[in-house]
Amino acid sequence: MSERRRPDDVDVLRGLLGPEGPELSCEACFEALDRYVELELSGADADARVPGMRAHLEGCGACDEDRRSLRALIEAGLASAPPAPAD
Amino acid sequence: MSQPSEARPTRGPDAESRAWLAGLRADGARGEDARHRLHDLLLRAARFEIGRRRGSLPHLRGGDLDDLAHQSADDALLAILAKLDGYRGESRFTTWAYKFALLEAAVKLRRRAWQGREVPLEPEHWAVLAGPEASPAASAESRDLLAAIAAAIETELSAHQREVLVAITLNGVPIDVLAERLNTTRGALYKTVHDARGKLRAHLADAGLRFENETIEAGA
Missing domain, CATH: 1.10.10.10 (Winged helix-like DNA-binding domain superfamily/Winged helix DNA-binding domain)
Incomplete structure (x- = not known):
């Protein structure tokens, strides 16, 4: 016999209690966001390379939306199209 | 809030990123051209973000949304130019720059979606x-x-x-x-x-x- 929390209860509890352990601030998250996303897309262990980022993204929905947006933009190929200014 | 320690040494900017930095720091026509190019990129990023989120603002017309994109690109460009010395080359310059445009667009969209709405704080x-x-x-x-x-x-x-x-x-x-x-x-x-x-x-x-x-x- 099993007893399982409903997903919405889990979501409520997760939102109220947040992640355990050390996490970045929103400012530090924004500072590292570009590197973290490039690491993610390269297949590297982004969570190990940017400690505290994963916990923050689990706790801060707005920062996680920013991460998903940046990732989607790069995956869409827009980030690689324009050339840098010529010397 | 505790700050986890940094686990990676800094690497320098790649050649393309260095070209962006040099262009944006240049005086005269070269600097102006670089800033114009960057604004174009930021506008594309802002439009991309607004396109992803436009379902949250069904009442806004295309012109309103494009105004938001331009405002986002303008504000992102100012923020980037003010923080240019903070770019450490840990990602491509364009990736670093895009995050400013995406943030500006996302924040403006969220605020527009809640414009005139009461924020529920009741116990x-x-x-x-x-x-x-x-x-x-x-x-x-x-x-x-x-x-x-x-x-x-x-x-x-x-x-x-x-x-x-x-x-x-x-x-x-x-x-x-x-x-x-x-x-x-x-x-x-x-x-x-x-x-x-x-x-x-x-x-x-x-x-x-x-x-x-x-x-x-x-x-x-």
Whole structure:
């Protein structure tokens, strides 16, 4: 016999209690966001390379939306199209 | 909020990123051209973000949305030029720059979506956590946790912590919208949420309760 929390209860509890352990601030998250996303897309262990980022993204929905947006933009190929200014 | 230690040494910018930096720092026509090129990139990024989120603003017309994209690109360009010395070459310059445009667009869209709407801060929104009507099918374990949290929200948190935590985590108010209404920043509000969560976790631990952050099989 099993007893399982409903997903919405889990979501409520997760939102109220947040992640355990050390996490970045929103400012530090924004500072590292570009590197973290490039690491993610390269297949590297982004969570190990940017400690505290994963916990923050689990706790801060707005920062996680920013991460998903940046990732989607790069995956869409827009980030690689324009050339840098010529010397 | 504790700051985990940095685990990676800095690498320098690649050739393309160095070209961007040199162009943006140049005087005269070269600098102007670089800033114009960057603005074009930022505008594309802002339009991309607005395109992804336009479902949240069905009442806005295309012209309004493009105005938002231009405002986002303008503000992002200013922010980037002010912070250019902060770019450390840990990603491509364009990736670093894009995040400013995406942030500006996302924040503007969230605020526009809540324009004229009341931000719910009322205490009754969290009090229902303790009532059986809120979660009739919840497990006994969940109900115990929710009831303990509801009590702790009232007894352990300051009025400001209570308002912010409830608004953001229970009432679905975007943190950037609440920051604007309270004349503060996302980071400051998240710090409030973080501290409130710490108090709630400590209270649960004192009561011998623990949330494992996942669904729990009991007796399986």
